[in-house]
Amino acid sequence: MPALSTRQQIVEKADALFYAGGFEATSFADIAAALGISRGNFYYHFRTKDEILDAVIDRRMENTRAMLGNWAEEDDAPKDRILSFVRILVTNRTKIMAFGCPVGTLSTELAKLDHAAHGRAAEIFAMYREWLSDQFRAGGQGDRADSLAMHLLGRVQGVAVMMTAFPDEDFIRREVGEIEIWLGTLFEPDIRN
Amino acid sequence: MPALSTRQQIVEKADALFYAGGFEATSFADIAAALGISRGNFYYHFRTKDEILDAVIDRRMENTRAMLGNWAEEDDAPKDRILSFVRILVTNRTKIMAFGCPVGTLSTELAKLDHAAHGRAAEIFAMYREWLSDQFRAGGQGDRADSLAMHLLGRVQGVAVMMTAFPDEDFIRREVGEIEIWLGTLFEPDIRN
DNA sequence: ACAGAATTAGGTCATTTGTCCTAATTAATC
DNA sequence: GATTAATTAGGACAAATGACCTAATTCTGT
Numbered sequence: 035m036p037a038l039s040t041r042q043q044i045v046e047k048a049d050a051l052f053y054a055g056g057f058e059a060t061s062f063a064d065i066a067a068a069l070g071i072s073r074g075n076f077y078y079h080f081r082t083k084d085e086i087l088d089a090v091i092d093r094r095m096e097n098t099r100a101m102l103g104n105w106a107e108e109d110d111a112p113k114d115r116i117l118s119f120v121r122i123l124v125t126n127r128t129k130i131m132a133f134g135c136p137v138g139t140l141s142t143e144l145a146k147l148d149h150a151a152h153g154r155a156a157e158i159f160a161m162y163r164e165w166l167s168d169q170f171r172a173g174g175q176g177d178r179a180d181s182l183a184m185h186l187l188g189r190v191q192g193v194a195v196m197m198t199a200f201p202d203e204d205f206i207r208r209e210v211g212e213i214e215i216w217l218g219t220l221f222e223p224d225i226r227n
Numbered sequence: 228m229p230a231l232s233t234r235q236q237i238v239e240k241a242d243a244l245f246y247a248g249g250f251e252a253t254s255f256a257d258i259a260a261a262l263g264i265s266r267g268n269f270y271y272h273f274r275t276k277d278e279i280l281d282a283v284i285d286r287r288m289e290n291t292r293a294m295l296g297n298w299a300e301e302d303d304a305p306k307d308r309i310l311s312f313v314r315i316l317v318t319n320r321t322k323i324m325a326f327g328c329p330v331g332t333l334s335t336e337l338a339k340l341d342h343a344a345h346g347r348a349a350e351i352f353a354m355y356r357e358w359l360s361d362q363f364r365a366g367g368q369g370d371r372a373d374s375l376a377m378h379l380l381g382r383v384q385g386v387a388v389m390m391t392a393f394p395d396e397d398f399i400r401r402e403v404g405e406i407e408i409w410l411g412t413l414f415e416p417d418i419r420n
Numbered sequence: 421a422c423a424g425a426a427t428t429a430g431g432t433c434a435t436t437t438g439t440c441c442t443a444a445t446t447a448a449t450c
Numbered sequence: 451g452a453t454t455a456a457t458t459a460g461g462a463c464a465a466a467t468g469a470c471c472t473a474a475t476t477c478t479g480t
Contacts, residue, residue, distance in 0.1 A: 077468095139339065267441085267442090
């Protein structure tokens with residue numbers, strides 16, 4: 035009784051390899067070899083590369099949904115929930131410096147490939163957008179909520195891109211710090227000078 | 228007497244194809260076919276794919292240097308120079324929505340491929356960083372100049388990434404507008420309320 | 421224990437990849 | 451005009467790719 039089904043193992047490994055090496059550059063053989071399974075076995079579970087990509091995106095959406103749910107459970111205040119999001123830049127800094135943001139890099143790669151799944155990859159972004167939008171709305175930002183969500187997503191994506199070019203921990207902390215200050219002024223409007 | 232040498236044509240086409248389709252996904256055959264030249268001719272000018280990449284990066288660095296120089300010539304005020312940089316988001320919005328930022332996407336792709344040229348791609352970023360840093364310093368930002376340059380680069384990169392996922396012109400103009408306001412407060416410190 | 425379904429192994433196939441070679445053609449130099 | 455150098459054409463090559471098939475094995479329900 036394996037801890038994970040072969041299919042789950044394939045999706046998990048493909049997820050990691052797509053992130054670390056890119057979708058196009060990762061081959062069937064790479065995934066099968068990394069798992070120690072035969073190509074035939076692989077083909078039984080996924081007939082085309084696009085099917086694996088679909089399954090990987092499904093997995094990422096589930097994981098994202100779970101993570102966003104956890105952040106909402108851990109903190110009651112919208113501001114603290116949003117801070118949990120921002121701090122993944124620090125938590126995952128090592129991987130981001132090496133491979134960028136999994137969401138952003140997949141989206142841009144599929145855009146270049148003109149891949150049919152680009153829209154699905156953008157849906158992962160949309161999940162973050164809506165969740166952040168909900169938090170800003172709950173924090174009393176009303177109509178600005180969605181704009182603020184997009185703005186914050188962009189800020190975080192930008193830091194992630196810069197991290198791969200300049201792996202500088204000080205830069206990360208400085209940017210995260212500035213975002214925290216910005217959130218502070220947003221959620222305590224009577225303290226702005 | 229051709230307007231461009233074969234070698235120049237190859238580099239130019241490779242540049243465009245690498246941007247629109249990615250480095251890994253663009254093959255020798257793609258470039259040769261797009262130019263209508265034979266593979267043998269191609270091989271005469273570039274023996275390996277890495278050589279083409281190097282030439283493309285050289286070209287981009289030259290073009291970038293020229294563009295930054297032009298912006299410096301067109302405007303005397305550091306703030307206006309920096310605005311020229313920010314507004315490429317609007318000027319090139321169609322291509323960015325389709326393929327992202329050429330600098331950022333190449334950097335992240337080469338990072339994932341663990342490619343030797345990743346450092347050279349980051350040098351293009353470094354050119355922008357230093358140029359922006361010079362402008363901020365000329366604008367009286369002193370020690371903060373480099374931090375501000377990195378911050379602004381990140382802001383622009385973030386908008387570019389979001390544009391590929393959400394091709395929304397309003398978002399672009401909103402973000403560019405906010406950056407302009409931010410620059411305004413930076414360069415006119417006595418007007419902050 | 422056994423039949424049927426699910427899963428896995430191993431190999432095949434046409435195509436494409438990056439790399440490379442040789443012969444032909446064009447351009448430059450004396 | 452002859453000789454040499456630079457450039458181009460048109461393949462060839464092994465390796466890798468995504469896709470596919472069949473036979474063997476393992477699991478499942480009865």
